[in-house]
Amino acid sequence: MSNAQVEIQLIAVVVAAACAIPGVFLVLRKMAMISDAISHAILPGIVAGFFLTQDLSSPWLVLMATLTGMLTVVLVEVTHKTGLVKEDAAIGLVFPAMFSIGVILIARYAGSIHLDTDVVLSGEIAFAPFDRLYAGQTDLGPKSLWVMGGILLISLILLFVFFKELKISTFDPELAATLGFSPVLLHYSLMLLTSVTTVGAFDAVGAILVVALMIVPAGIAYLLTSKLKTMLWLAVGAGALSAVAGYWLARRLDGSIPGSMAVVLGFLFLLTWLFSSRHGMIPGIFRLKRQKKEYALLTFLLHVKNHSAPGQDPAERDVAHLYGHFNWTGKTARMVLNLAGKNNLIHMQDQRVSLTTKGETFTEEAVGYIIFNEKAALENTKGRFLLFRG
Amino acid sequence: MEMKFAVTVDDLTVAYKYKPVLWDIDLNIPEGVLMAIVGPNGAGKSTLIKAILDIVRPVAGNISIYGKPYRDQRSLVAYVPQKGSVDWDFPTHAQDVVSMGTYGRLGWIRRPGSREKKAALEALEKVGMLEFRHRQISQLSGGQQQRIFLARALVQQAKVYFMDEPFQGVDATTEKAIIQILKDLRQNGKTVIVVHHDLQTVPAYFDWVTLLNVRKVATGPVDEIFTDENLARTYGNQFKPAVLS
Numbered sequence: 001m002s003n004a005q006v007e008i009q010l011i012a013v014v015v016a017a018a019c020a021i022p023g024v025f026l027v028l029r030k031m032a033m034i035s036d037a038i039s040h041a042i043l044p045g046i047v048a049g050f051f052l053t054q055d056l057s058s059p060w061l062v063l064m065a066t067l068t069g070m071l072t073v074v075l076v077e078v079t080h081k082t083g084l085v086k087e088d089a090a091i092g093l094v095f096p097a098m099f100s101i102g103v104i105l106i107a108r109y110a111g112s113i114h115l116d117t118d119v120v121l122s123g124e125i126a127f128a129p130f131d132r133l134y135a136g137q138t139d140l141g142p143k144s145l146w147v148m149g150g151i152l153l154i155s156l157i158l159l160f161v162f163f164k165e166l167k168i169s170t171f172d173p174e175l176a177a178t179l180g181f182s183p184v185l186l187h188y189s190l191m192l193l194t195s196v197t198t199v200g201a202f203d204a205v206g207a208i209l210v211v212a213l214m215i216v217p218a219g220i221a222y223l224l225t226s227k228l229k230t231m232l233w234l235a236v237g238a239g240a241l242s243a244v245a246g247y248w249l250a251r252r253l254d255g256s257i258p259g260s261m262a263v264v265l266g267f268l269f270l271l272t273w274l275f276s277s278r279h280g281m282i283p284g285i286f287r288l289k290r291q292k293k294e295y296a297l298l299t300f301l302l303h304v305k306n307h308s309a310p311g312q313d314p315a316e317r318d319v320a321h322l323y324g325h326f327n328w329t330g331k332t333a334r335m336v337l338n339l340a341g342k343n344n345l346i347h348m349q350d351q352r353v354s355l356t357t358k359g360e361t362f363t364e365e366a367v368g369y370i371i372f373n374e375k376a377a378l379e380n381t382k383g384r385f386l387l388f389r390g
Numbered sequence: 391m392e393m394k395f396a397v398t399v400d401d402l403t404v405a406y407k408y409k410p411v412l413w414d415i416d417l418n419i420p421e422g423v424l425m426a427i428v429g430p431n432g433a434g435k436s437t438l439i440k441a442i443l444d445i446v447r448p449v450a451g452n453i454s455i456y457g458k459p460y461r462d463q464r465s466l467v468a469y470v471p472q473k474g475s476v477d478w479d480f481p482t483h484a485q486d487v488v489s490m491g492t493y494g495r496l497g498w499i500r501r502p503g504s505r506e507k508k509a510a511l512e513a514l515e516k517v518g519m520l521e522f523r524h525r526q527i528s529q530l531s532g533g534q535q536q537r538i539f540l541a542r543a544l545v546q547q548a549k550v551y552f553m554d555e556p557f558q559g560v561d562a563t564t565e566k567a568i569i570q571i572l573k574d575l576r577q578n579g580k581t582v583i584v585v586h587h588d589l590q591t592v593p594a595y596f597d598w599v600t601l602l603n604v605r606k607v608a609t610g611p612v613d614e615i616f617t618d619e620n621l622a623r624t625y626g627n628q629f630k631p632a633v634l635s
Contacts, residue, residue: 164496167490170480171476171487171490175471175490178444180461180464180494226482226483226528227482
């Protein structure tokens with residue numbers, strides 16, 4: 001690999017990781033679309049900044065564009081608070097207006113500046129290594145790597161220091177407010193971080209794909225875990241993986257790097273959705289099958305238990321009767337009897353079934369657990385039986 | 391002896407746009423009562439709590455907790471919001487939600503340590519949810535979620551507790567368990583203020599009541615205030631009080 005190749009991949013990884021962090025909180029706050037709004041609406045800020053600085057990674061441009069992003073957030077909120085439109089409509093009203101101003105500015109002055117609509121849509125990460133940062137004569141590496149690296153570092157520090165505050169204000173903003181953690185302050189801080197990250201990533205991946213980098217890794221991680229910390233790491237990991245894989249895919253296809261990154265992310269999401277053990281579709285099918293089996297077992301045990309009481313007809317527990325009683329096929333019946341026998345839950349005498357002591361306790365507790373969800377003793381059994389996992 | 395007030399509300403008015411939701415409310419809540427706030431839908435019950443807790447900004451009026459504004463008294467107050475106010479699919483587990491109650495005492499940046507963990511476990515035990523502490527919160531039943539919220543308020547070790555419809559959507563067992571905990575709190579000298587919907591249970595559960603319908607109708611001990619006449623004034627003349635007969 002050449003130096004430039006390594007640098008492109010490194011920039012892609014840093015951009016993806018930096019986007020994933022605010023993305024997780026946006027998804028959890030049900031504000032995914034605001035990243036779309038910001039990424040489009042910063043365009044006039046970027047164009048205006050570019051007129052002044054002639055440099056896409058100048059700090060002044062980043063500052064101006066970030067302010068435009070914040071202006072968008074405020075405009076969306078003001079529009080929403082009029083009470084005349086809902087929030088999604090407010091987003092839809094504000095960002096096309098901002099974006100079109102940017103497009104008109106570019107079209108009007110396209111001849112004189114190096115910024116065209118292609119760059120706006122998909123960035124130019126492939127050229128990033130050519131724009132370098134120098135200290136005197138020393139080459140410090142690509143400028144955008146420094147910019148995005150700085151943004152990533154700031155995100156990580158903020159995340160580490162304010163993790164508790166971000167968590168509580170995302171989960172329960174009212175409680176956060178009563179405890180003195182201003183949700184408004186935290187909201188705007190997150191919006192500021194989102195804006196800065198979007199502006200920083202814009203140069204590399206453009207306005208559309210930055211949304212994919214923020215939202216899709218968070219979506220993947222959400223399907224994989226039920227812990228916020230793990231979700232953050234998984235999102236960063238998914239983003240980084242898509243960056244490297246996307247780069248090589250783009251080389252193979254001779255296509256756009258950011259486009260390939262988004263394709264990889266989409267593919268990862270599809271895989272997660274199909275196979276994740278928590279929410280995945282295919283494990284879900286297997287789970288349903290096993291659940292059916294356990295349900296059959298429990299129904300059977302309950303029936304035997306009910307007819308073991310004195311005064312009940314013991315013939316109800318005859319194997320021959322059981323076949324008809326449950327409308328089971330021979331296969332299901334053999335499976336259930338086997339399962340119960342193997343676990344020492346029943347014993348058989350002259351083709352008549354009785355519960356063992358173990359079977360008796362188990363049935364009672366299991367039914368209690370399923371109906372009342374309250375037999376705490378069974379919490380440990382959850383690992384063995386799907387039925388108890390809701 | 392002069393009565394000591396946990397919460398004092400003077401001339402409180404709250405409006406959304408130009409529609410008053412609470413109008414000129416005066417309310418003194420004595421220390422150590424277990425009080426229900428009762429009134430029809432849209433009477434401003436939740437808004438009253440939210441205004442006291444500084445979540446909703448009033449148009450006019452003064453509110454104090456033990457004589458000082460809320461922002462100086464945060465550590466004295468615990469709040470149980472309506473269960474539906476949060477997303478139960480949030481990636482976290484029961485114990486983590488309960489430990490959020492300790493964040494207020496910790497303040498910014500400091501993280502919960504072993505002391506906070508111990509407090510969270512004790513609170514979980516008190517509401518009978520210790521075994522479920524590692525459960526993902528979406529896997530809890532409605533009643534269990536309400537208990538988790540209650541435990542979260544308990545770890546705050548406050549003096550005044552505000553609860554917004556803690557009995558909504560919970561079964562009879564959980565309702566009994568919750569009211570027992572509330573009565574224990576009062577026993578320990580705490581003040582508990584509950585937005586409540588079920589008129590039937592007011593006399594059994596509470597010793598103090600505020601009847602509210604945008605304006606305050608009456609407030610005081612249940613056996614004096616909770617009368618057919620006052621209920622009719624709260625719910626309108628169409629209301630047929632069947633509760634107390």
